[in-house]
Amino acid sequence: MAAVQFGIIACSSVARRRFLPALKLASGAQLARIGSRDAVKAEAFAREFSCPKHGSYEAVLADPQINAVYISTPPTLHAEWVHIAAAAGKHILCEKPSFGSGDEARKAVAACRAAGVRLFEGYAFKYHPQHALVHSLIAAGRIGTPRFFSAEFTYPRPPANDMRLKPELAGGVFHDSAGYPVAAALMQIPSASVSVQCEQSRDAATGVDDSVAITLKFSGGEIAHLYAAFGVNYRSRYAVAGTSGRIEVERAFAVPTDKPAAVTIETDSGVEKLMVEPADQFRLMIEDFCATISSSVAANNNFESDLLRLQSVMDAAARSAREKRSVEIEKL
Ligand SMILES: NC(=O)c1ccc[n+]([C@@H]2O[C@H](COP(=O)([O-])OP(=O)(O)OC[C@H]3O[C@@H](n4cnc5c(N)ncnc54)[C@H](OP(=O)(O)O)[C@@H]3O)[C@@H](O)[C@H]2O)c1
Structure with a gap:
């Protein structure tokens, strides 16, 4: 199965410390393009993580090679970028807390379902085998x-x-x-x-x-x-x-x-x-996300219902x- 091609929306601290190092090691996933509001930062992250392409958030979402995005903006901007990413046809792994209210969460889940993309809220801790x-x-x-x-x-x-x-x-x-x-x-x-x-x-x-x-x-x-x-x-x-x-x-x-x-x-x-x-736990989360979105089975995982239940x-x-x-x- 081809590796899921990831685009990065925001060069955040958690992306640098946890997500990108784990993505480089995860099977079934590949880093394809780094996005930032700041071109210099995008280039520095791309160099650090040997990523072939970088640019703005919009450039990530316009890239036809990209299947999935990791969103780690401040939480107040999650909903906006989830809707834009869903409209661009990208599966979404959005950092926690994905949404500020149940209403926001339900609208986002509905938009993702309508666009045929999966939406996962990044509570990576759940993937540690101790649980x-x-x-x-x-x-x-x-x-x-x-x-x-x-x-x-x-x-x-x-x-x-x-x-x-x-x-x-x-x-x-x-x-x-x-x-x-x-x-x-x-x-x-x-x-x-x-x-x-x-x-x-x-x-x-x-x-x-x-x-x-x-x-x-x-x-x-x-x-x-x-x-x-x-x-x-x-x-x-x-x-x-x-x-x-x-x-x-x-x-x-x-x-x-x-x-x-x-x-x-x-x-x-x-x-x-x-x-x-x-x-x-980040690597295990990324691998499960990739296996789920690559699966031909419609919903072998409860990403969206887990998100709505917590919300x-x-x-x-x-x-x-x-x-x-x-x-x-x-x-x-
Ligand atoms: N799962 C975990 O273990 C874990 C751990 C820590 C944090 N988190 C979550 O991850 C998300 C990011 O947290 P963080 O601590 O990594 O944040 P951070 O370092 O402050 O990064 C947020 C990024 O969002 C982008 N951004 C876009 N619009 C912005 C604005 N108006 N003001 C500030 N930044 C803006 C910036 O990237 P660009 O400049 O590149 O656009 C910025 O670097 C949060 O949802 C947080 O709760 C999760």
Whole structure:
């Protein structure tokens, strides 16, 4: 099968640090053209990653060789570029958070479906094999019935010029980071999420929200407590407690490619630490994306429904924070 030819929309920090190094190693994918608003930056990235072509975002989308694009602009611009890329007939791997509201997400998914292209929201962390291990331990009944999920994603305050501190670029921790613990809960709790309560605190200097606490309730009575913040010591973990045991993931959302991961399971029989081989979650995400868009099977993956499901929880959480009450999650 021919390799998927990728175009890059934005020479971002995450493209340089994680996506492009992984793309160079991924099977079934090839870097074809780098796009930037700044021609000099596009050329420098093209040189660094041995890419044959570079230019503007528009040049990437007009290139008939390109099958798929990776969008990593600030989140406020994702929807606009997703629509333009879909109209150009390109499959889309869009960085998280792909959209700011359920309405925006539904319109984008509809536009991609109408154009016959796939749309994936780039929560790369889900591809680390440690999460599949947790899933299989839960499915095998090793901790009994899951009852409680907890997660924290906290990190130091971003530098002053970072988009996360800019209200005009929809900065703040809710939009930037709360999706991680929510996505992890949706991945590991098999029941449907039914309601959410969300509280936020604000950074006095910039006005963006700098901490978010979310309580998520599920149809089987399971509860998740989720916390995301910046200006708090680094932590990136989750735990699932069940009727007869508990599983903990020490480093859940950003795992270095050269470090093993550890999953701890605690039951009446004792505590076991299971090591997971180092893995590049971006490379695994790119390979799955390419295999899916290259497949002749219409939809062998739930990219769009995963995106809409997460967005429906985030929408209800945003409303909960605004209205200071628990909010039911829209059924999809
Ligand atoms: N999956 C992950 O692990 C992960 C990690 C970090 C970030 N992210 C996500 O990736 C996206 C990018 O984050 P980042 O930290 O890499 O951002 P960044 O370094 O600030 O890059 C954003 C890029 O967007 C382009 N851009 C277009 N219009 C812009 C505007 N008006 N203002 C500023 N930049 C503009 C710029 O590229 P050009 O100048 O080349 O056009 C800029 O370099 C976000 O959605 C973020 O949440 C994901």
